[in-house]
Amino acid sequence: xxxEGFAYRFTKAIxxxxxxxxxxxxxxQDRGTPxxxxxxxxHMAYVTALERAGLRxxxxxxxxxxxxxxxxxxxxxxxxxGTVNLRPGTPSRTGEAGLTAKSLSSLGHDIHQIxxxxxxxxxxxxxxxxxxxxxxxxxxxxxxxxxxxxxxGAWGYSVQAVHTPGExxxxxxxxxxxxxxxxxxxxxxxxxxxxxxxxxxxVPAGEEAAANSIRIxxxxxxxxxxxxxxxxxxxxxxxxxxxxxxxxxxxDGGLSCMSLRYD
Ligand code: CIR
Numbered sequence: 001x002x003x004e005g006f007a008y009r010f011t012k013a014i015x016x017x018x019x020x021x022x023x024x025x026x027x028x029q030d031r032g033t034p035x036x037x038x039x040x041x042x043h044m045a046y047v048t049a050l051e052r053a054g055l056r057x058x059x060x061x062x063x064x065x066x067x068x069x070x071x072x073x074x075x076x077x078x079x080x081x082g083t084v085n086l087r088p089g090t091p092s093r094t095g096e097a098g099l100t101a102k103s104l105s106s107l108g109h110d111i112h113q114i115x116x117x118x119x120x121x122x123x124x125x126x127x128x129x130x131x132x133x134x135x136x137x138x139x140x141x142x143x144x145x146x147x148x149x150x151x152x153g154a155w156g157y158s159v160q161a162v163h164t165p166g167e168x169x170x171x172x173x174x175x176x177x178x179x180x181x182x183x184x185x186x187x188x189x190x191x192x193x194x195x196x197x198x199x200x201x202x203v204p205a206g207e208e209a210a211a212n213s214i215r216i217x218x219x220x221x222x223x224x225x226x227x228x229x230x231x232x233x234x235x236x237x238x239x240x241x242x243x244x245x246x247x248x249x250x251x252d253g254g255l256s257c258m259s260l261r262y263d
Pocket of ligand 1: 025026027068071073074090093122123124169170172173251252253254256257
């Protein structure tokens with residue numbers, strides 16, 4: 001199936017506020033504890049940026065029992081055919097997905113389950129107009145991929161498993177869709193040859209975190225502090241807006257992780 005623009009043209013987004021428990025969020029490396037007031041104000045700036053890109057944003061209450069629940073993208077996948085309740089691949093996040101599915105259901109989403117023998121984090125799923133790439137990672141295993149593929153396959157999607165480099169948390173920590181044919185990626189992911197049917201723009205060395213950006217309608221939101229990536233995208237005629245994510249990044253999160261975007 002290929003529908004020009006469906007993978008980046010949206011009308012709505014759902015986000016979840018960061019709670020005070022975010023100070024206990026998972027991080028691969030300790031680079032400091034998030035300052036919750038600052039996290040909340042950066043989160044508000046994020047919501048404003050989504051709105052400016054044309055989305056109506058629904059803000060769900062923080063889930064204090066789940067320190068990483070601000071990264072709502074890992075809990076669900078919203079497609080025009082329905083919403084898939086995912087199975088986050090780390091124990092402290094397992095319960096999050098069910099609570100998010102409940103909220104989505106009460107907002108009118110048609111919820112579909114994947115099998116209970118595998119794991120998939122939404123951060124490993126890159127939806128493009130032509131194919132859905134799923135990075136196998138520390139959080140997404142083969143069984144989870146197969147279950148997801150059977151749901152998405154029934155909806156007519158081509159779904160392919162790809163490798164996520166070992167040092168990368170999620171596949172989309174290192175890439176994003178820019179348009180139907182173009183991906184922004186780090187060089188370590190571009191070198192993994194998972195984007196054979198795409199044109200790939202590579203973020204400059206030292207700006208790897210800028211690959212976790214999001215194209216929404218006519219705007220590409222990128223994290224602030226990455227002038228080389230901003231320049232690269234502007235040269236390619238993308239309209240760029242920068243958003244601060246200093247506190248989310250202390251927990252290995254970025255722009256894509258903090259919302260579910262859909263039409
Ligand atoms: C975690 O380790 O689960 C969170 N601290 C970060 C999740 C980021 N989510 C994403 O990249 N999709």
